[in-house]
Amino acid sequence: MNSLFTQPSAPVRLTRGHMQYGYYVSETETTIKYxxxxxxxxxxFLHGAGLDSLAYKDNIELLSQRYxxxxxxxxxxxxxxxxxDCSSFKKYAEIFSKFINDLNTGKVILVAHSFGGGIALxxxxxxxxxxxxxxxxxxGFCPRYSKTRFVYLVFFKSISNFLCGNNIIALRIINSFMRNIVKDLRIAPKKISITIKSIYVGFKDFNKxxxxxxxxxxxKDRLFPVESAKHINNLIVDSKIKLVDGGHDWLLLSPRVLYDLLK
Known part of the structure; x- marks a missing residue:
């Protein structure tokens, strides 16, 4: 079976413009909803673990004004x-490399958060x-703490921070987490296991x-401290670093900050 893109579904109206949904199917029994x-x-745009792309609705909407x-x-x-077998970032990257080629849009700007960043590297x-x-x-860098603590920080501590919020953004994040983790607890351990394997394999080819x-x-990121950013900055020749206020998921709460940085 050849790779194919389905026709996008009917648009879902947002504040500005509209968003379309489609599915990409490859011969490796891979289906990508986008x-x-x-x-x-x-x-x-590649999202973080435990969520899906729609958790980043405000980021997508703002960035679509320019891209x-x-x-x-x-x-x-x-x-x-x-x-x-997606037990490493490299395997995910192979999937998305084919996705980009088949999409046929030429070169792309690659923006990625958290787990998506490992794939992006x-x-x-x-x-x-x-x-x-x-x-x-x-x-990208293997965390220095235990896998148990990592699971706690990614899948529980991060989400608990949003539980304290009472706005629509917090509700969207919690709903995304519910869809991806809580809705089907039978497969949640597999999802978490695959994520952890990729994280702890890490990325090494910065020179490429x-x-x-x-x-x-x-x-204030407690999951991947600022030291990680500085290491990446030192290892990628043509790179620069920008520190912003907030923790690991700051862009979900402050989409305008990301938009302004990418102008």
Missing amino acids: VVMGNGKALL KVIAPDIPFWGGSHTSE ELAAMTNKISKLVLINSA INVPTLIIWGK
């Missing part, structure tokens, strides 16, 4: 799945389809990244 919004230069935003759900999260190292890389509180790279980091 959303498209806006016009202009293509921007591929054609393509925001796929990463396999095992949201509406995407695969039969591939591998993707930027393996393909010439990336014109610019933006890493936001990115995975030769595109302009912007590293944006929340100063």
